Amino acid sequence: MKSEGLPEKMSFDPAGAAKALQNIAPKSLSVMEVCGTHTVSIFRSGIRSLLPPGYRLVSGPGCPVCVTDQGEIDTALSLLETGAVLTAYGDMFRVPGASGSLSSKRGEGLDARVATSAMDALLLAEQKPDREVVFLAVGFETTAPATAAMILEARRRKIRNLSVLSFHKRTPPALELLASDQDLSLSGFLLPGHVSVILGHEPFRFLAEEKGIPAVIAGFEPDQILSGLIDLALQQRKGIAKLHSVYGRAVRPEGNPKAREIMDEVFENRSASWRGIGEIPSSGLALREEFAAFDAEKKFSLKPLPGKPHPGCRCGEILTGRITPPECPLFRTHCTPVSPVGPCMVSGEGTCGAYFRFFKTTGGIA
């Protein structure tokens, strides 16, 4: 299949890219790949093996499952106990909460169902008018417009037995926090392509213009990621900090205004708790008052539960690039994809899951 981002006439040239990086990369470069899909693609394609020794890649808080706070998982589990049908993306099912997971609750006879789209919840609510159906909404700005569109559709169809438990999160506030973190001293951001499809360039411009950190929006094919990493090295070499995009086909500078309009019609910003980071002002999305009838928190009088993650789990430090998974004592011993302790090991996009699959126990790249 043709690459999503590179022109047909240009061939992917890993050897040339490696040589270029050897020539241009500064001795020390620390780049955060924000998106979990980037993390996995970087491992799968062997891009790490092309990087010079000083080019360090750290994973960021870009896996929606991983950043969902423990308290939010526990809130979802408590909702299941009310007898409602809870629908959620499949990635969420094995994330452990204080009293089990959606998967284990289903094993106990409670009604949790996998959704591949927010619309699945709406259709289920129509099929089962005698049941309360709740959609557990996680994800960033890529996913939130779909939830919003579903709510608008539910209002049009006058569906009364459907609500949304919104744990959607906004990317820019988390990046602002990480960009300001002196301990991390990041020298570049590889920005998530599909969040940028919605948001466009503007919300990320502050990284370069205010924080002085180069940033590149990239797609998920290895050639696009490599292009982004080279661009960041070039910017360092030139001593400049700009926001670039190497995902030209899909990401327009203005993003997708229609999707944002729908998202803004339904949601408003609120403070949100991120696993491993804590509370970040304006980083979450709550339903606006006019959509209160579809707000599961209001409908079921849910109170935010304090998160009590496993004491040994270091997902938080991993999500903020402070340590890599092999530095966590639970990694590969007590925490595996079959029996995950934390969400970073559960999700297909989680950093721990990616390291488990691709990183040799000897410390090398598989």
Add this chain to the structure above:
Amino acid sequence: MIVLCLAVPYIIELIMDDNRATATSGAVRTEIRTDLIDSPSPGDTVLVHAGFAIEKLSPEDSEELFALWDEVRRLAGENVV
């Protein structure tokens, strides 16, 4: 299982109503929502995420990407350190 960041290109085949279309990707034909894009038409290539088209893909490629790889090739051929 859905990978939450993933979006897959589909080609719109048939417009069903204001907010729905059928679309194909390889051998897969499915119904997608078109609420989030303007004026979907048969033949449009769209990025689909969690059942919703989130963007049309334009046939033009990135000039910026061309320029970057031109520079990469130049640097790969030169000892610039």
